[in-house]
Amino acid sequence: MTRAYDVLKIVRDVYGSHGPLPLHAPVFAGNEMAYVQSTIESTFVSSVGAYVDRFEQMLAELTGAAYVIATTNGTTALHMALLLADVAPGELVVTQSLSFVATANAVVHAGALPAFVDVETTTLGMSPDALSEFLQQHCERTDGGVRHRESGRRVAACLPMHSFGLPCRIDEIADVCARWGLALVEDAAEALGSRRDTRHCGTTGKLGTLSFNGNKLCTTGGGGAIMTNDPVIARRAKHLTTTAKVPHRWRFEHDAIGYNFRLPNLNAALGCAQLEQIDAFLTFKRALAERYRQAFEIADIPFVAEPPHTHANYWLCAILLGSEAERDLCLEVTNDAGVMTRPIWDPMHTLPMFAQNPRGPLPVTERMAARLVNIPSGVRIEEPA
Structure with a gap:
């Protein structure tokens, strides 16, 4: 007591x-009201608008990521990042059990199955030792990639989460992924502004994601972002999150199964004002x-x-x-x-x-x-x- x-x-x-x-x-102590009002006056409140581009550029400058693609929320960002990492239906994604449910849900949304490994006391994030042990004990290298022995499923990716903004040992996790040929996708939903040494969380792996939910350090009300240094992945991310629509002045042509995941300009305006105060x-x-x-x-x-x-x-x-x-x-x-x-x-x-x-x-x-x-x-x- x-x-x-x-x-x-x-x-x-x-x-x-x-x-x-x-x-x-x-906390809304800056230009939030002014920026949101300007979007209303412009009538560009959906996914087309200057604030979306500005928000992505501000995030790129803050995180050091070469490319940032804003999305409707952190879960859709993670879902898309897994698809862009070539995670296919029926495959395994190794992640941590100690995480918000969105991490595991996004794996399922991508058609895959989460497999769980332990975290560390010091970081509350994925233990690279536990990851390595799981792969050694339960998986094997084959001509078709890494396979989980018991289920026969291919292990496609590794998905650590930076819990509460505490950076996990991402360099060691990346080394394990490199040895086993796994794509590394970082869930940095809670880690805006967090760094290990000089590298911002979410920028070590092939892709990383952020969240801007109402309870996050900076909020857009509901929003997320995908980070990558790969220009091909970045172009694909923007295309697929915008319903895979081929640019044209008036035609509605789509060349792939797309997703309506782009952040609205109204939300991005709020995010720009928040980032000014970070x-x-x-x-x-x-x-x-x-x-x-x-x-x-x-x-x-x-x-x-x-x-x-x-x-x-x-x-x-x-x-x-x-x-x-x-x-x-x-x-x-x-x-x-x-x-x-x-x-x-x-x-x-x-x-x-x-x-x-x-x-x-x-x-x-x-x-x-x-x-x-x-x-x-x-x-x-x-x-x-």
């Missing part, structure tokens, strides 16, 4: 607030995380801090409690007091639709799922106390 009230007191002290505290609410958002969140870290260290409650050689956006700050019972008590005490806290997602392998999927040992996943609590992490206009 004491530690639950310790958590409540620390969060309130750090924020300097005794009112309700959301987990992560958007430096201030990141500065606030990193300062907030450091104050949390210091306070929880005094209380002897582990705070999930960025790993060495990384620069995290601290999208959602997290602490680790001693047991599942202690976690549940903390969630009850804080939420009853108007401080929104949440457990981490139910691991994918525990959900009924994925319970029979291939997987390796998942001890860290299960341990983290039982102990982790996310605490209020949103940007606030006033400085935290």
